[in-house]
Amino acid sequence: MTILHVEEQAILTSEDVVRVRQAVRARAVQSGFSLVDQTKLVTAASELARNALEHGGGGSVRLELINDGVRRAVRLTFHDTGPGIADIQQALKDGFTTGGGLGLGLGGAKRLSNEFDISSTPGQGTRVTIARWR
Ligand SMILES: Nc1ncnc2c1ncn2[C@@H]1O[C@H](COP(=O)(O)OP(=O)(O)OP(=O)(O)O)[C@@H](O)[C@H]1O
Ligand SMILES: [Mg+2]
Numbered sequence: 001m002t003i004l005h006v007e008e009q010a011i012l013t014s015e016d017v018v019r020v021r022q023a024v025r026a027r028a029v030q031s032g033f034s035l036v037d038q039t040k041l042v043t044a045a046s047e048l049a050r051n052a053l054e055h056g057g058g059g060s061v062r063l064e065l066i067n068d069g070v071r072r073a074v075r076l077t078f079h080d081t082g083p084g085i086a087d088i089q090q091a092l093k094d095g096f097t098t099g100g101g102l103g104l105g106l107g108g109a110k111r112l113s114n115e116f117d118i119s120s121t122p123g124q125g126t127r128v129t130i131a132r133w134r
Contacts, residue, residue: 033132041112107130
């Protein structure tokens, strides 16, 4: 697997969430994603960026363009050093929220991605990696 491009963005304000959306869209376009696939990836990224900001107290995202020799993907790794998630299975269920949201973000991001990996340690933070292949 080859990493063609890497960039890192902070997620500390709602303007940063907008910038993450724009950067993800640009990389999806560069990778030749259809408009529908661009929108799926941008929507997933937006939910995870908002979670890092609202539940994680801010964090960052690493954007990578990767190639497995046949196909390209955009891979995104969101990281925060917030309170973490005690029960990941519960957090992934539609409708579960500890805030005022709808509780659809995390499960939605998983459904919109081809790969989804989450790890979280209570008191230490949360890391979510998604990838969408072209
Ligand atoms: N980065 C994070 N740090 C800590 N807790 C998180 C994080 N991301 C998600 N969670 C927990 O998982 C729950 C579910 O997340 P999810 O995104 O599905 O819903 P939500 O953010 O509450 O509402 P919305 O539908 O607006 O996204 C959150 O309410 C929160 O308790
Ligand atoms: Mg959310």
